[in-house]
Amino acid sequence: MQTKHPSTPPDGFDPVAVDQIVGAHRDLPGALLPILHEINRHFGYIPHQAVAVIAAGLNLSRAEVHGVVSFYHDFRSVPPGRHVIRICRAESCQAMGSSALEDHMARAIGAAVGQTSADAEFSFEAVYCFGNCACSPALEIDGELQGRATARTFDAALALLRKET
Amino acid sequence: MSVELFIPRDSGAVSVGAEAVARAIAQQAERRNLEVQIVRNGSRGAYAFEPMVEAATPAGRIAYGPVTAPDVPELFDAGILAGGAHRLRLGIADQIPFLAAQNRLTFARAGVIDPLSIDDYLAHGGFQALPRALEMGPARIVEAIKSSGLRGRGGAGFPAGIKWETARGAAADRKFIVCNADEGDSGTFADRMILEGDPFALIEAMAIAAAATGASFGYIYIRSEYPDACRTVNAAIAAARDRGFLGRGAVGAGHDFELEVRVGAGSYVCGEETAMLESIEGRRGMVRAKPPVPAISGLFGKPTLVHNVVTLASVPVIIERGADFYRALGTASSSGTLPFQLAGNVKRPGLVELPLGATLRELVIGIGEGTASGRPIRAIQIGGPLGAYLPASALDTPLDYESMQGVGGILGHGGIVVFDDTVDMARMARFAMEFCALESCGKCTPCRIGSVRGVEVIDKIIARRDARTNLMLLRDLCDTMTNGSLCALGGLAPLPVLSAVRHFPADFGLTIREAAEL
Numbered sequence: 001m002q003t004k005h006p007s008t009p010p011d012g013f014d015p016v017a018v019d020q021i022v023g024a025h026r027d028l029p030g031a032l033l034p035i036l037h038e039i040n041r042h043f044g045y046i047p048h049q050a051v052a053v054i055a056a057g058l059n060l061s062r063a064e065v066h067g068v069v070s071f072y073h074d075f076r077s078v079p080p081g082r083h084v085i086r087i088c089r090a091e092s093c094q095a096m097g098s099s100a101l102e103d104h105m106a107r108a109i110g111a112a113v114g115q116t117s118a119d120a121e122f123s124f125e126a127v128y129c130f131g132n133c134a135c136s137p138a139l140e141i142d143g144e145l146q147g148r149a150t151a152r153t154f155d156a157a158l159a160l161l162r163k164e165t
Numbered sequence: 166m167s168v169e170l171f172i173p174r175d176s177g178a179v180s181v182g183a184e185a186v187a188r189a190i191a192q193q194a195e196r197r198n199l200e201v202q203i204v205r206n207g208s209r210g211a212y213a214f215e216p217m218v219e220a221a222t223p224a225g226r227i228a229y230g231p232v233t234a235p236d237v238p239e240l241f242d243a244g245i246l247a248g249g250a251h252r253l254r255l256g257i258a259d260q261i262p263f264l265a266a267q268n269r270l271t272f273a274r275a276g277v278i279d280p281l282s283i284d285d286y287l288a289h290g291g292f293q294a295l296p297r298a299l300e301m302g303p304a305r306i307v308e309a310i311k312s313s314g315l316r317g318r319g320g321a322g323f324p325a326g327i328k329w330e331t332a333r334g335a336a337a338d339r340k341f342i343v344c345n346a347d348e349g350d351s352g353t354f355a356d357r358m359i360l361e362g363d364p365f366a367l368i369e370a371m372a373i374a375a376a377a378t379g380a381s382f383g384y385i386y387i388r389s390e391y392p393d394a395c396r397t398v399n400a401a402i403a404a405a406r407d408r409g410f411l412g413r414g415a416v417g418a419g420h421d422f423e424l425e426v427r428v429g430a431g432s433y434v435c436g437e438e439t440a441m442l443e444s445i446e447g448r449r450g451m452v453r454a455k456p457p458v459p460a461i462s463g464l465f466g467k468p469t470l471v472h473n474v475v476t477l478a479s480v481p482v483i484i485e486r487g488a489d490f491y492r493a494l495g496t497a498s499s500s501g502t503l504p505f506q507l508a509g510n511v512k513r514p515g516l517v518e519l520p521l522g523a524t525l526r527e528l529v530i531g532i533g534e535g536t537a538s539g540r541p542i543r544a545i546q547i548g549g550p551l552g553a554y555l556p557a558s559a560l561d562t563p564l565d566y567e568s569m570q571g572v573g574g575i576l577g578h579g580g581i582v583v584f585d586d587t588v589d590m591a592r593m594a595r596f597a598m599e600f601c602a603l604e605s606c607g608k609c610t611p612c613r614i615g616s617v618r619g620v621e622v623i624d625k626i627i628a629r630r631d632a633r634t635n636l637m638l639l640r641d642l643c644d645t646m647t648n649g650s651l652c653a654l655g656g657l658a659p660l661p662v663l664s665a666v667r668h669f670p671a672d673f674g675l676t677i678r679e680a681a682e683l
Contacts, residue, residue, distance in 0.1 A: 029465065030427075032447030037389075037428060064448075071449040071606075072391050073431030090351030090600075091593070093547055095509035095584045096537070128433060128550075128600065130390050131354040132177050133508030133582070134212035134515045143392065147180035 004066040017042055018050045022057035031058060032068055036075055045076035081116040083161055085109060086140040089126045092133035101137055104151040108158055167200040168246040169221035173276065173363050175208035176393040177354065182233055183216035189237035190218070197241060207362020209276030210516025211263045219258050221667055222248040228258040264512055267530050268494070270482045270502050271475060272355075272518045275362035281400050283408055286365040292410060294481035299417055300371040301484070303514035306377040307333055312481065313488035314500030318355075319436075319473030320548065320577045320653065322499075322566045328470055331460035332378040335468035343445070343471045345463055346398075347429050347436040349388060350549025352580030355504040356474035358516055360387065360394035364401035364476070368410065370477040371424060373484060376416040376472050383422065386441050388429040399426050422506035433550075433604035437652045438471045440606055451606045452652040458517045473578070475504055495521035499565035507533045509546075509582035522568075526560040529583055544593070544669065548577025550600050551657035553592065553664035573664060575657065590669035594662045595623040601658035612655025615646040619662065632674045636666065 021038045025031045032054070039050055046069050055062045066082045087093075087102050106112045109122040116123040132138040135147025141157055172187045173179075193203040214230030218240075227248035227616035229240060236253060243251040255261050270342060278285040288294065311326025332340060344367065359367055371383045374589060387395050402424050407409045416422045427445050429435050435444045439453035442464050463469025479501060483491045492500045499521035505528055507514045512534040519528070522551050529535070529545065536542055542557045547564075553574030555562065562572050569576045584593075598619035607613045619642055625635045643659030651658040667675055670680030 013651075016371060030445050030447035033427065033430060033444065037430065046326070048434050058447075067449055068447070071432065075430060082406060091550060091596070092352045092508040092582045094593075094596070095588065097581055126433075127390060128604070129351045129353075131348055131371075131388075133352045133354055133506065134210070135177050135181050135215070135554040136508060136514075138180065145176055145180040 013047050014152070015049070015053055016161065018047075018053045019057070022054055026057055031064065032060070036069060036072075040075055043079070048077070054107075074101045081111075082119050083121060083142050084123045085141075085142075086125045086127045088128070088130050088132070088136075088138045089113075090129040090133075092129075093137035096136040098137040099140070101149060101151060101154070105139070105154055108155065124165050167202045169202045169204055169219055171204045171206045171219040171221070171226065171248070173216060174280070174393075175206035175276075175358065176217070176391070176395075176615050177212055177357075178208050178215040178217070179393070181215055181231070181555070181604065185234040186216045186218065186232050186237065189234040190323070192240045192261055193237050197244060199241075201246065204279050206278060207276045207280050208358060208516075209258065209264060210272065210358060211261060211513070211515045212515040213263070214255060214261070216596070217258075218245070220245050220248055222246075224248060225257040225259070226309055228261060229253040230255060238641070250428050255603045262472040263515065263517075263532060267518050268502055268520055269518045270491075271366075271479045272358070272363075272504055272516060273482075274366065275358050275516075278363070280362050280364055281404060283365060283404055283410075286363075286597050290485070291365055291481075292369055295369050295376075295410070295416075296486040298376055298484050302332055303377045303379070303510050305375065306484065309483055309488045310377075311488075313491040314495075314498075315476065315479055315483060315491065316499065316566065317473060318475035318479065318503065318578065319438075320575070322576065325472065325476055328375055328460050328472070329374070332380070332468050332470040333456065334450070335461050337468050339382070339465075339467045340378055340380035341464045341467055341469040342371050342378070342380045343438075343439055343442065343459075343469055344371060344383065344385040344477055345436065345438060345471060345671075346387040346392075346394070346471045347441055348386055348474070348578065349433040350551075350578050350646060352508040352546065352582035353506050353510075353549060353578045355516060355579060357391055357394050358504075359474050359478050360391065364398045365405060365410075366481060367398070367474060368401060368405050368424060369386045370480040372410065372416050374470055374472070374481055375422040376420065378468070379420075380468075380470065381421055381423070383424045384445055384464070385424060386427045386435070387430060388436075389431055393665060395428055402426070432606075433605060434598075434606045434652070434654055437654065440652070441471070442469065449606070451608045452654075454651060466522045475578075477485050482612045496563070496565045496567075498567055503564070503576070503579050505564065505579045505581055507581050507583070510536045510538055510585045511583040512537045519564075520608055521565040524560070525555070525562050525564060529560065529582060533583070536583060536585045538585045538587075540587065542583055543586040543588050544584040544590060544665075546579070546582045546584070546593075546661065548575040549580050551575070551653060551660055552577050552580070553660045554668060555595065555664065556668040573660070573667075575660065590665040590672040591623065591627050594665040594673075595620060595627065597658055597661040597665075598623060601654060605654060609649070609651040609655060611646045611649035612651070612658070614648075615642055616658060618642055619646075619658075623662070626673055629674050633679065636673065636675065639666070
C-alpha cells in the first residue's frame with residue numbers, strides 16, 4: 001500500500017523528473033552522488049519515492065540507495081523551509097562568537113539548528129566550515145555566503161528576505 | 166586609456182561585499198565616462214583588507230581596502246585609477262606588510278591573475294612545467310618529486326615521491342589521479358583559494374602527475390560547501406580542454422588525460438582518502454582498511470595517486486625550478502613552503518605562505534598582529550579540528566612536521582585558529598568529541614562509540630561530577646581511540662581533547678599537578 005509521506009508537497013512527487021535525472025547520469029562511473037545532488041536540487045530534498053526509482057535505474061538495492069542518502073548531510077529527507085539559513089559551527093567561527101550569533105539567529109527566525117520554523121519559512125542548518133575562516137563568523141542565506149557576520153548584519157538580511165516575501 | 170581594476174571574485178571576498186563593490190565601480194566608471202577594465206581576480210589572502218581593489222598603474226598595482234560599496238564614489242574622487250591618496254589606500258599590493266613578509270611559491274599567482282584566463286596564466290609562467298615534465302619523462306619526474314622532499318599537504322605529511330613511484334610502478338590497464346579538494350578542516354581555506362584563484366595550476370599539476378604515473382583520468386573531489394570553487398574549476402577544465410592542455414594526447418603522444426569534478430555531500434570523513442574514493446564510486450563514505458594503499462589499488466580498484474590540492478599545486482614549481490631549489494627551503498625533513506592559514510580571533514587573518522619551520526610567533530604575532538579582540542591569546546589550535554590546542558607559552562614552536570610532533574600536535578593542513586582568553590577549553594574539548602561523533606563513518610568501534618562516550622564523559626567533568634575519575638576514564642577512552650581507530654578521525658580526535666586537559670586544567674576543575682598525574 002502506498003502511504004503518502006506527510007511532508008510531500010501539494011504538487012506531489014514527479015517520477016518523470018527522477019527518471020530523467022537518473023537517465024542523464026546512469027552511465028557515469030559512480031553515478032549515485034551526482035544523481036542525488038541533482039534530485040536534491042530539483043525537489044529541495046530526496047523524496048522517499050525517488051529511492052526505488054534510482055535503485056532500479058542503477059541496478060542497486062533500495063537499501064544501498066537509502067544508505068547513501070542517509071549518510072551524507074547534504075541530502076535532506078524532508079523538504080526544507082522556503083529559505084535555508086546555515087551557520088558555521090566550527091572552531092574558527094566559534095572563536096569569533098558564532099555561538100551567541102547562532103542563538104540570536106534561532107530566536108529571530110523561530111527555529112533552532114536542525115529545525116524548520118512553524119510557518120515553513122526558514123530552515124536552520126549547521127555547517128562545519130565554509131572555508132571562510134579568515135572572515136569569521138560565517139553564515140549562509142539561500143546559498144549566499146556572508147562573512148564577518150553579526151546579529152545586526154543578519155537582522156538586516158532577514159528584513160530584506162521578509163520584505164521580498 | 167583603459168585602466169585595469171582588480172576586484173576579487175573569491176568567495177571570501179564576495180562574502181564581505183565584493184560583488185556590491187564591483188557593481189558600484191562599474192556604475193561610477195560609466196557615470197564619470199572613464200574607461201575601466203574590471204578584472205575579477207582571486208584573493209591574495211590578506212582578508213583583513215577584503216574586498217581589496219587594485220588599480221594597475223605605471224607604478225604597480227595600488228591596493229585599496231577594505232572597500233565597501235559606499236566608499237566607491239569617494240575613491241573615484243580621490244583618483245583611484247591613478248593610485249590617488251585615500252584613507253583606504255594600502256600602497257603597492259606586493260608591498261603590503263602582510264604579503265611582503267611571505268614567500269609565495271604555490272600561491273604566487275593567486276589573487277594576481279584572472280583565474281579563468283589561460284592567457285593570464287601563461288603570461289605568469291603557467292604551463293611551462295608541463296612541457297618540461299614531458300621532456301623529462303616519467304622516471305625523472307618521479308625522481309624530482311622524491312628529491313624535492315615534498316610531503317603531503319593534506320595533513321598526513323606522507324612523502325609525495327613515494328606515492329608517485331608506487332603508482333608509476335603499479336601495472337594496470339587504467340590508473341587515476343584523484344585530487345582531494347574536500348577541505349573540511351576548520352580554519353583552512355588554502356585549497357579553496359587555489360581552486361578559485363589559480364585553477365590552471367592544479368590542472369597543470371594533475372597533468373604532470375598523469376604523465377609520470379601513466380594515468381589517463383583524474384577526478385577533483387570538491388566539497389559541496391565550495392560551490393564557487395566547483396564552478397571555477399569546471400570552467401577552467403573546459404578552457405584547458407579547448408586549448409589542448411587536456412584531452413587527446415595532452416600528456417604525450419598517445420597519452421590522453423581527462424579531468425572531472427565530483428562534488429562531495431557534506432561529509433567531513435570523505436576528506437580521508439579511502440572514504441573519498443568510496444564516495445566517488447557512489448557509496449557511503451566509509452573508510453577502507455589499508456593496505457592495499459590507493460597507489461596500488463584505489464579508485465575502482467585501480468592504482469590511484471591521491472593528493473591534496475596544495476600538494477599538487479606545489480608540483481609545477483618543483484619541476485620548473487628544480488628539486489634542489491625547493492629542498493633548500495624549509496627544514497631538513499620538512500622541505501619547501503607551507504601555505505599557513507591564519508584564522509579565528511586574529512587581527513590579520515588570511516593565507517600566509519612561509520618556508521616550513523617558521524615559528525608560531527612569527528605567524529600569529531608578527532604577521533597576524535595578535536587577537537582581533539585585543540585580548541590576550543589563550544589557546545591556538547593547529548592542524549584543524551583534530552589538531553592540538555597549544556597555550557600562548559608555545560608561541561616559539563617552529564611549524565614543521567617534527568617540531569609539531571614534539572609538542573604533541575600535528576601540522577595538519579596548516580590551519581591555525583587563535584582563541585582569546587574568553588575561551589572555555591572544556592567546551593572546546595567537548596566540541597572535538599561531538600564533531601567526531603557527528604562525522605564518524607561508523608566503520609570502526611573506537612571512533613563510532615568512543616566519540617559518543619567521550620561527549621558524555623566530558624559532560625560529567627563539566628558538571629564536576631566525579632571529575633578525577635571521569636578524567637581517568639576519558640584518558641583511557643582516548644587511548645583506545647588513538648590506538649584502535651581505522652583512520653585519523655577517531656585516531657586524532659583525542660589530540661584536541663587531551664591537549665586541552667593538559668594545558669588548561671583549570672577549565673576542567675583540576676590543578677596543574679592533578680592534570681599532570683593523569
